[in-house]
Amino acid sequence: MADKRKGYVVGVDLGGTNLFAAVVDDSAQGEVLGETKRKTKAELGAMAVTERIITAIDKALKKAGLSRADIAGVGVGVPGPTHPQTGIVVRCPNMGESWDQFPLARHLSEQLDLPVTIDNDVNVGAIGEHTYGAGRxxxxxxxxxxxxxxxxxxxxxxxxxxxxxxxxxxxxxxxxxxxxxxxxxxxxxxxxxxx
Structure with a gap:
């Protein structure tokens, strides 16, 4: 069980096929404390997938022995162009038109009561590799x-x-x-x- 302090973040990899949520100890070189994987089910639309993301986050938190109150924030990698400053998904070509101009960060933040940032999934992956992986x-x-x-x-x-x-x-x-x-x-x- 994790030592409960606000050094924890949640990372979400939203893919066209699967979505992953992981609780990470940001103070311990990115140690993953709990994770979960689900089918994205993009055909259900952006709002339904947003609910699936929230369920995945809650399951990952449970595996880590933490609650939303222990988390400093959530970051989401999105499979398409985004406006990171506004939290809006510009478009997700492989996930359908319901994602066009979708305010994902706002919807997640309101439901989770946590700060949420989004960016293109590959940009997020590149930052991860540069910080903790092969590009370190x-x-x-x-x-x-x-x-x-x-x-x-x-x-x-x-x-x-x-x-x-x-x-x-x-x-x-x-x-x-x-x-x-x-x-x-x-x-x-x-x-x-x-x-």
Whole structure:
């Protein structure tokens, strides 16, 4: 059982197929204290998936022997472009139109009574690898992630580089074959549609 103090955070990896929630001791090099995995069930829509995220968080907290009151905040990696400053999901091409301009951070924060931040899942993954994983100690790195989608996160001079319109590293949407198959975003011939 964890020593109860506000050094704990919850991380959520929201994927097109599965979602993961983990309670992490932020003061102990990212030690995972409790985690859970569920099917996303994106076809149910953004509000229903938000409820599934909350259930996953509560299950991970129970496994860690903690409650919401012990948590400093929640971070969510989203499989699509986001506005991290406003907590809005711009779009999740692989999860349906109900995610377009969806205020995920606000909905989660209101229901959990905790601060919530969101960002693109690959950006979050790149930060994690840079802080605790294979990129630890480097100033510059590229992290490539393949799942339901395909993406890349850039760390330059020790900081996340999100680029113009927060789209740096969006390699899944590079056109590889001009008249290729339609991508989940609506474009044609993107690397993600061909992978």
């Amino acid at each position: 100690g480097t100033q510059d790195m590229v992290a490539l992630f393949v799942g339901t989608g395909l993406g890349g996160g850039l760390i330059l001079n020790g900081r996340l580089h999100s680029g113009f319109r927060d789209s740096a590293g969006e390699i899944g949407h590079m056109v590889i074959l001009a008249d290729g198959p339609r991508c989940g975003c609506g474009g044609r011939g993107h690397a993600e549609a061909l992978a």
